[in-house]
Amino acid sequence: MTTDRTRELFEAYGADPARWPKEEASMAAKKGVSAGSGAGELDEARVDAARLDSLLNLYTVSPAEMPLRASVLAVRDSAVDVRDVARINRPEQRRRRFWDLSGGLAVALRGAFPQLFGLALASMLGFMVGATDMLPIHDHGISVDASGLVLGEDGLGSFDS
């Protein structure tokens, strides 16, 4: 290793050969160059490097405290939450879930309690007719089984059989 290269190492990595690239540190050790030893013409470079090392060593940083560690771990949990919420809140999935649930409930209700199903359906239709007032029939005092619009001519009677 040349004198110039040794000077470069002092200037780049500092006075302690333990901080140098391994191969060059071992070569320096064989030549007797160390942080504490005089190296003749390299003395100035070594002393300057040692001074700066001493200064740099004064800059200390305290380790992470528990709240930071806890919040780092919590960030992971929030990442999972965000992923789940994004999936659940996707509008088309939300709508699909509602209709899947409603359809399944209606089929189950009609199979197990046909009369109750008919009553619920009639109530819903009645509410719709009343709320929208789309049918002017009421204005003329005519009564009609509105369920017939959906259930056919038998109306609610179709559930009696």
Next chain:
Amino acid sequence: MLDDHRTSNAGDDAKDSGLGASDDTLMLLAGKGDDRAYAQLVDRHLDRTLAFAQRVLSSRPEAEDVLQEAFLRVWKKAPTWTNDGARFSTWFYRVVLNLCIDRKRKPSHAALPDDFEFADNSPIADAQLEETQASELVEKALAVLPDRQREAVVLCYYQGLSNKEAAEILSVRVKALESLLVRARKNLLVLLEGVRGEVLGDAR
């Protein structure tokens, strides 16, 4: 060995994830939802990378923000983690460094610290410097270095990384890294010249 873990031993490691497992193995386990493996990665790397970010940013609160974001990226990356020949620590240092660079691009980092004094007879130079004051002084000197020089010094000197790994993180050749280091240390000596006697009076 890492590949062996990746292909066959991940399930077994899940039973006692943590002690002794490589970073790659822990990433693989974390990717499968192993909380303990992720926590082990946090314990293993939090302090060192926090110190790295703090020295690059000259701000503890911002360094903590960066680390939270960085570990969130670890968690998101874990399910698809492949080392591709790079060590986890190298990849993670890059993540942290890039987040620091993003932070420094914000306006608050555009100007030098207002209270930094170069070598002169300022009160801080004449004062009896306590250890914390000396630490802050060096921190400020580092803060006014050009970014790449500061990053090189922090990686090599403070983090103790090899020149090859530091060069890889900075995406430069080793020769270029050494050039950055030489210039950084010369600048630091000039910056601290005025207070060197005061500080080194105790430090020598």
